Amino acid sequence: MRVPAICLLIFFYLGWASPAAGDEVVELQAAQVDPAALAVIFSGGERMHYAVSWSGGVKIGDIYLDIQKDEKGREGAFAITAKVKDYGPLRAFYPVDDRFVCFVSGPMKLPDRYEVLQKEGFGKKTTRLIRYDQAQRVVWYKKNKEDELRFEVAGTLYNEFSAFVISRALAFRLGEPIVVPTFAEQKRHEVEVALVKRTNRKSIFGNKPVMMIQPRMQFQGLYEKSGNTTLWLTDDRCRVPVEIHSKITIGALVAELVEYANPACPELVKAASR
16 A cells, blocks of 8 residues: 555545546536635635644654745636655655645636656656646646657546645535546546535634535545545635545544645634644
């Protein structure tokens, strides 16, 4: 089992996708997104740091996630950056230093470019470049120095990073899942994301109201990942993921928010600093 890869999958949708039903193509609609939450998430200064542990016990890594305005100055464009680092005993036998950057743009924050640099193990390096032409419904995929692959897709789509982020801004209604089309495993899948319940949960912000969110998983994902993934979002305009659980073959992986910054959410930044 590739533990570092699973750590990353806690966050993103590689194992969450379910095949589309029949020939129907489902698109995420603007009316299914909360504009206030979207504006805060993509305000251009959000930074999150998660500690990753196995079954809530031994810490095995860290995930750093930033959402910043595109450095090239494209209007409405942002870069979603994630860094994954090993921690503790894991470093001795399987060092990890991964970086992922997804560029999104437009009112629905669709991806147009995705860059991956993975340094896992001793001396092993993997690069990936995925380009998206949302208007022409085409995706290009290139791994290391292999030939670039071309995929025609049925509609607009997100990738695992941008799908996770846009899901935070969905206009949830209890019992009414929303489909987020996602390109994963070289296919377009339609991921159903649902609000399970509203409750309270302790985090770095204190004991706050949260939304318990789950994707509907129809098959076992990559890297021996199985069972459900659950995340808890603050039930406010900031929609911050404070905790994420992902069941695996043995136990579960837990990502807990330990640091947060966003000038658009001063109330949460203040609560986290107490």
